[in-house]
Amino acid sequence: MKRKLGKNGPMVSAVGLGCMGMSGAYGQSDDAGSVATIQRALELGHNFLDTADYYLAGHNEQLIAQAIKGKRESAFLSVKTGQLVSPSGPGPVSGHPDYIRNAVMHSLQRLKTDYIDLYTLARIDPNIPVEETIGALSELVAKGIVRYIGLSEASSASIKKAAAVHPITALQIEYSLWTRDIEAEVLPAIRELGIGLVAYAPLSRGFLSGEFKTPDDLKDNRMHMPRYQGENFYKNLQLVEKISTLSTEKNCTPSQLAIAWVLAQGEDIITIPGTKRIKYLEENIASENVQLTKEDLETIEAIMPAGIVSGSRYPERFMNTLNR
Structure with a gap:
């Protein structure tokens, strides 16, 4: 299934592949398995590959370069930039034009390509007018090294x-059964402007798959996120169990139901569930075959209305980087 990315953008796969987890974000890396998964996505016609220059200091881009060697025209490369990293995790944000101009050249080298399809500002820098950053990105479009410009986690303003x-x-931006903040202001704003939505974390970092039963099942950075801690974990697990029951009735997995729900929110939405395994890639892609009726959507809304989830998306120190 292909969808148009924004009113003036290209046709891309409705279900893309988020590649962050291939570089140690969620458990051990498996480079060989990850390369095979990317290549399988391309074989199946799912061309939207999402990465960032800060995923394990460029490792993720190098991994993608290996996977798409000889297949560049089959891939739509979505690259985020502007998020600096530190030894303790995400560092400050930079939207400085000089930083952007320098970062893109490094990405091109790591990806072994002469252009990036979608170049996205990962966060809004509060110290640099967004107009200046976009001005620098537009220069890259004029030079032909970037084809389309994107934003991430930005406010409607x-x-x-x-x-x-x-x-x-x-x-x-994050959008799922669990995270629906954008419905109030951001989603109407981008629709007015003809901007497509790339929904990340449609499975709420795997929780909506139903595979996690206790907080101890999370051995990576998810254990530091409020939604997956203590009492919040068990409250949210009750919601997942209800979704799992409904997915059984629909003859699909909970993950497929969750992805199908995101796709059902509009033809202008694509989603990028992440995985490093072919098994889950194929399961996620099959979500396109799940047909949700009006009654199904009403049932899901009754089970999981906006705002019902317990706990914030990120630890408090990262929440101020959102909706800028």
Whole structure:
């Protein structure tokens, strides 16, 4: 299944592949398995590959380069930039034009390509007017090394300012049964501007798969996120169990139901569930075959209305980087 990315963007796979987890974000890396998974996605016609220059200091881009060697035209490369890293995790954000111009050249080298399809500002830098950052990105488009510009985790106000400088093709932001903050302001704003939505974490970092039964099942950075801790974990698990029951009735997995719900929210939405295993890639892609009726959507809404989830998306120190 292909969908148009924004009113002026290209046709891309409705279910793409988020590659972050291939570089140690969730458990051990498996480079060989990850390369095979990326290549399988391309074989199946699912061309949207999402990465960032800060995923394990460029490791993720190098991994993708290995996987798409000789297949560049089959892949749509979505690359995020502007998030610095530190030994303790995500560091400050930079939207400085000089930083952007330098970062893109390094990405091109690691990806072994002469252009990036969608280049996305990962976060809005509060110290640099977004218009200046978008101005630098538009220069890259004029040079032909970037084809489309994206934003991530931006407020409706910042999106409008950015779009006044150069067309914005896509907004990448967390959107799932668990995370629906964008429905109030951001989603209406991007629809008014003809900007496509790239929904990340449609499975809420795997929790909606139903595979996690206790907090001890999480051995990676998810254990530091409020939704997966203590009492919040068990409250949220009750919601997942209800979704699992409904998925059984629909003859699909809980993951497929969750992804199908995201896709059902509009033809202008694509989603990028992450995995490093072919098994889960194929399961996620099969979500396109799950047909949700009006009654199904009403049932899901009754089980999991907006705002019902316990706990915030990120630890408090990271929440101020969102919706800028």
